[in-house]
Amino acid sequence: MIKAATIRKPAVSHIQRKLIPSYIFLTIMSILSVFPLYWMFTAATNTSLEVAQGKVWFGNYLAENYKNLIDQQNLWQAMGNSFFYAIVQTLATLLICSLAGYGFELYHDRGKDRLFAILLLAMMVPQVATLIPLFTMISQMKLLNSVLAFIIPGLATPFMIMMFRQNSRNFPMDTMEAARIDGLSEIGIFFRMYIPMMKATYAASAVIIFMNSWNAYMWPRTVMKGNAVQTMPMLIANMSNGYAVDYGMLMLGVLFCSLPTIIVFFVLQKQFAEGITGSVK
Structure with a gap:
């Protein structure tokens, strides 16, 4: 039983290693997909000049x-x-x-x-x-x-x-x-x-x-x-x-x-x- 377990473990880790590029690709695509939505939220809190300059973090101009x-x-x-x-x-x-x-x-x-x-x-x-x-x-x-x-x-x-x-x-x-x-x-x-x-x-x-x-x-x-x-x-x-x-x-x-x-x-x-x-x- 111990020998069988030691044989299976490398196979599972090998599959996981093969999936790493897929996970990286999906993560990058998810970030690219969500970024426009994030930018819309942040732009709503900034001034017109800050939006035009490409500011991508939250500001304090939402109330105005x-x-x-x-x-x-x-x-x-x-x-x-x-x-x-x-x-x-x-x-x-x-x-x-x-x-x-x-x-x-x-x-x-x-x-x-x-x-x-x-x-x-x-x-x-x-x-x-x-x-x-x-x-x-x-x-x-x-x-x-x-x-x-x-x-x-x-x-x-x-x-x-x-x-x-x-x-x-x-x-x-x-x-x-x-x-x-x-x-x-x-x-x-x-x-x-x-x-x-x-x-x-x-x-x-x-x-x-x-x-x-x-x-x-x-x-x-x-x-x-x-x-x-x-x-x-x-x-x-x-x-x-x-x-x-x-x-x-x-x-x-x-x-x-x-x-x-x-x-x-x-x-x-x-x-x-x-x-x-x-x-x-």
Whole structure:
């Protein structure tokens, strides 16, 4: 037994030595990935001159930057608008895309695969190509500067429908058949059985939709006019315009804009990983 133990030990240490370059590489890449976030935090506490000079440690100018930001920009109004638009967009898109994915996968029809293939072709069309037609449609419907103008283009995205359809393949058909025998309606099956069992997929989709809605700039910039309806990305863009940019205040605004998505991702990261891999509970 002693001899066997002495034989195994060098093998384990040899494997560990082979992994050292991988650990070093991963450590360096992690530092490079985290550094921009660290610099954003430190820049928010420094003056504009210190940021421009490349100072990378914390300063004592955070309170002054916050005061300037509140005095010069409609920070909390923009934060409220972004939260409202993103939450409404997330809830509406989850409902519509999950219904579409549920129907495409669990109901059988000869033409559904052709329809789904046509739907996927929309993923190849860039957003800028549809910007003018969408703006014309929203303008003619007199929906400019409204929450409907913000959410309508993203209510049914092909990627979200495809994600729900793929993950719906793990939904047990026996459960659906048993529910039908018990007299549960199709809508009841969706709301009372499908949604609870697919909660990991819903969580992953909610993270993606919320982040995309929160960070959206081009479309809100097109249909939202005026400070009363501007979102956080629009506010950040306005702060960076002009001849003299206060980089300390700007980075504090970027920090406020980034925190909600960071918090949402870290809170739902476990469910996000399960949903991306197609887990069903």
